[in-house]
Amino acid sequence: MKQIKQILRLFAVLPLCTIFIVAHAQGRLVSERFQQLTRASKWQLVTSLPINFNTHHPQGMVKIGAEFYVSSVEVTQPTKRFATPQNGYDRDPGAGIGHLFKFDRNGNLIADLKLGEGTMYHPGGIDFDGKFIWVSVAEYRPNSRSIIYRVDPATMKATEVFRYNDHLGGILHNTEKHTLHGVSWGSRWFYRWTVDRRGRVTNATTPPEKLRQRNPSFYIDYQDCKYLGRGEMLCGGLSNYQSKGHRFSLGGLELLDLTTGRAIHQLPLELWTESGLPMTQNPFWLEPAERGLRAYFMPEDQHSTLYVFEIAQHAKRLGAQASRLPFASEAMQLRRVRESAKYRAHSS
Numbered sequence: 001m002k003q004i005k006q007i008l009r010l011f012a013v014l015p016l017c018t019i020f021i022v023a024h025a026q027g028r029l030v031s032e033r034f035q036q037l038t039r040a041s042k043w044q045l046v047t048s049l050p051i052n053f054n055t056h057h058p059q060g061m062v063k064i065g066a067e068f069y070v071s072s073v074e075v076t077q078p079t080k081r082f083a084t085p086q087n088g089y090d091r092d093p094g095a096g097i098g099h100l101f102k103f104d105r106n107g108n109l110i111a112d113l114k115l116g117e118g119t120m121y122h123p124g125g126i127d128f129d130g131k132f133i134w135v136s137v138a139e140y141r142p143n144s145r146s147i148i149y150r151v152d153p154a155t156m157k158a159t160e161v162f163r164y165n166d167h168l169g170g171i172l173h174n175t176e177k178h179t180l181h182g183v184s185w186g187s188r189w190f191y192r193w194t195v196d197r198r199g200r201v202t203n204a205t206t207p208p209e210k211l212r213q214r215n216p217s218f219y220i221d222y223q224d225c226k227y228l229g230r231g232e233m234l235c236g237g238l239s240n241y242q243s244k245g246h247r248f249s250l251g252g253l254e255l256l257d258l259t260t261g262r263a264i265h266q267l268p269l270e271l272w273t274e275s276g277l278p279m280t281q282n283p284f285w286l287e288p289a290e291r292g293l294r295a296y297f298m299p300e301d302q303h304s305t306l307y308v309f310e311i312a313q314h315a316k317r318l319g320a321q322a323s324r325l326p327f328a329s330e331a332m333q334l335r336r337v338r339e340s341a342k343y344r345a346h347s348s
Contacts, residue, residue, distance in 0.1 A: 026287060026288055027226075027227065027228035027229040027232075028228065028229050028230065029288045030228055030234065030286050030287065030288060030293065031228045031229070031230070031232055031234070031255060033288065033292060033293050034234065034253070034255055034265060034267070034286070034293065035255065035264070035265045037265075037267055037293075037311065038267075039267070039268060039270070041311055042311065043269075043271055043295070043309045043310075043311050044309060044310050044311065045307065045308070045309055046294075046308045046309060046310050047307075047308045048305050048306070048307055048308075049105075049106070049107050049305065049306040049307075049308070050107055050303075050304075050305055051103065051107040051298070051303075051304040051305065051306060052103075052106075052107045052108050052109065053101075053103070053107075053108075053109040054302055054303075055070065055072055055101065055298070055300075055301065055302060055303075055304040056072045056073060056074040056075070056099065056301065056302060057072055057073045057074070057075065057282075057301050057302075058070050058071070058072045058282050058283045058298050058299075058300075058301070058304060059071040059072055059073060059122075059123050059124055059125060059126070059223065059224065059282050059283060060123070060124060060125035060126035060127075060135075060170065060223075060224040060282065060283050061126070061224065061283035061284060061285045061296065061298060062126055062127060062128040062133055062226075062285060063285045063287065063296060064128060064153050066104065066105050067102060067103070067104055067105070067110065067153075068101075068102070068103050068104075068105075068285075068296070068306070069100060069101065069102050069126065069128075069133055069153060070100070070101045070103070070283055070298060071098070071099065071100050071101075071115075071123035071124065071125070071126045071135055071283075072098075072099045072100075072101060072123065073096055073097075073098060073099070073121060073122045073123060073140070074096050074097040074098075074099060074121075075094065075095075075096040075140070076095045076096050076097065077094050077095035077096070078094050079091040079092055079093065079094035079140050079141060080092050080094070088143055089141055089143065089144070090141065090142070091141050092141075093119035093139050093140065093141060093144070094119075094140050094141075095119070095121070096121040096122065096140065097114060097116070097121055098114065098115040098116035098120075098121045098122065098123045098137045099112055099113065099114060099115065099123070100112075100113040100115055100123065100126075100133070100135060100151060100156070100158075101113075102153070102156060107306065111156045113151065113156045113158060115135060115137045115147075115149060115158060116137040116147065117137075117147060119139050119144075119145075120137050120138055120139050120144075120145055120146065120147055121137065121139075121140065122137060122138050122139065122140040122167075123135055123136065123137050124136045124137070124138060124146075124168055124169040124170045124171065124183075124223075124224075125169060125170030125171070125183075125222070125223055125224030125225050125235075125282075125283075126170070126171070126224070127170075127171065127172035127173065127225065127226050127227055128153070129172075129173040129175050129227065130175065132150035132151060132152060132153075132173070133150070133151040133152075133153055134148070134149070134150055134151075134171045134172060134173050134180070135148070135149045135150075135151060135158070135171065136148050136149075136168035136169070136170065136171040136182060137149065138166075138167040138168055138169070139167060141167065141185075142167050142184070142185035142186070143166060143167065143185070144166065144167045145163065145164070145165055145166070145167070146163065146164050146166065146167060146168040146182075147160055147163050148160070148161045148162050148163070148164065148168070148171055148180070148182075149161060161180075161199075161201060162193070162201040162204040163204070164182075164191075164204060164208075165207070165208060166184055166185075166189075166191070166208045166212075167184060167185040168182040168183065168184065168191070169182075169183050169184060169185055169186070169187060169222070169223065170182060170183045170187070170222065170223070170224060170225045170235075172225055172226065172227040172233060173227060174227055174231065174258060175227070176229065176230075176231070177231070178194065178195045178196075179192055179193060179194055179195060179258075180192070180193040180195060180201065181193075181225075181227075181233065181258055183215070183222050183225060183235075184208075184212070186221045187215055187221050187222035187223075187235070187237065188214070188215055188221075189208070189212040189213065189214060189215060190212065190213045190214075190215055190261050191208070191211055191212055191213075192211070192213070192258075193211075213261050214261070215261060216261060216262055217254060217256075217262075217263050217266070219239060219250070219252065219266075219268075220237040220238055220239045220250065220251065220252045220254070220280075221237045221238065221239055222235035222236070222237040222254070223235075223236060223237045223238070223280070223281070223282045223283075224236050224237070224282060224283055224284055226285075226286070228255075231257060231258045231259055232255055232256065232257065232258065232264065233255070233256045233258050234253065234254070234255050234256075234286065235253070235254050235256065236251070236252070236253050236254075236269075236280040236282075236284040237251065237252065237254075237280055238250060238251040238252070238278045238280055238281050249272075249276065249277065249278050249281075250268060250278060251268075251269045251271070251272075251278025251279055251280035251281065252266065252267055252268045252269050252280060253266075253267045253269055253280065253284075253286075254266050254267070271297075271309070273299055273300060273305075273307075275300075277299040277300060278299065279295075279297040279299055279307060279309075280297065280299070281299035282298070282299060283296075283297065283298045283299075284296065284297050284298075289310050289312075291310075291312040292310060292311045292312035293310070293311050294308065294309070294310050295308070295309045295310075295311070296308055297309070
C-alpha cells in the first residue's frame with residue numbers, strides 16, 4: 001500500500017512539472033517576441049467575447065488551457081476620503097468582497113472563489129507559476145494591509161501564505177530564485193520576499209520601508225504582472241493625464257528586470273474600448289501565437305467583454321524559435337491540471 005501511494009505521488013508531480021516547463025518555455029518566447037514590438041506594430045482584433053456574469057471590478061487574469069481566471073473586487077460600500085489623514089490613512093476602508101472567477105472560453109462562469117478577510121477585500125493582479133495561482137488581497141486604500149494566497153486552479157482551494165503591512169496590488173512567483181515579488185498601490189514600490197524549501201516566507205515581518213525598492217518608471221501604474229522566467233516580469237497598466245479639463249487615459253505594457261526594477265522594453269498601447277477605456281485597464285494575458293503574440297484584455301466593469309488581439313512580427317524567424325520549444329495544446333494543459341488534482345486526491 002505504501003509503494004502504491006509513493007507511485008501515485010510521483011504521477012501527481014509529473015503533470016505539474018510538465019506544465020511548469022511549458023509555462024517557462026512560453027514565457028521565454030513571449031519575452032523575445034514582445035521585445036520586437038514597437039508603436040508601429042499592428043494589433044488585430046480577433047474576437048470580442050461577452051462575459052455571461054457580473055464581473056464587478058476585474059483586476060488580474062491568467063489563462064490555463066482553455067479556461068480563464070480573473071480576480072475582481074465587489075464593492076458593497078465605497079471608501080470615503082478623510083478631510084485630513086487619520087492614523088496614516090487618507091480614506092476609510094469601505095467594504096466589499098474579493099473574488100477569483102473561473103470561466104470557460106464561451107464566457108460562462110465555472111467557479112467563484114471568495115477571498116479576503118474583514119476590510120481586506122481588494123484582490124490585485126494575479127499570476128500562474130505552473131502549479132498555483134498567486135493572489136494578493138488588500139484593503140482598498142494605500143499603505144494598508146494584504147493577505148497573499150496561492151490557489152490550486154483545479155480545485156479552486158486557496159491557502160494563505162503570509163500577510164504584509166502594505167497594500168499589494170499584484171503578486172508573482174519567481175520559481176527559479178524561489179522569491180515572491182509584489183507591487184504596491186499604484187506600483188510605486190516593488191517588494192521581494194524569499195521563500196525557503198518548506199514554502200515559508202522568511203522575511204514577511206520585515207517592515208515595508210526596509211524591504212521596498214522604488215519603481216523608476218512613471219508613465220503608467222502597473223495593475224497586473226506576469227513572471228516570464230529569467231528574472232523578467234511583464235506588467236500591464238495605465239495612467240490618466242489631464243489638461244484644461246480634458247482627461248486622457250493611456251495604457252501600456254512593460255517588460256522589467258526584477259533585479260534592478262528597471263524596464264527592459266516599454267510599449268505604449270494605443271488600444272481603447274468604444275467607451276475610451278485603455279485595453280490594459282487591469283486584467284491582461286499574453287501568450288505565443290502561430291506568427292507572433294495573442295493578447296487578452298478585459299477592461300470593463302460588471303458587464304465585461306474579453307477582447308482578443310493578435311500581432312505578428314518576423315514570422316519566419318519566430319517560427320523557427322517556436323519549433324524548438326516544448327509547447328502543449330490548451331486541451332493538454334487543462335487535462336494535466338485536472339489529472340494532477342485527481343492524483344493528489346487519491347494519494348492523500
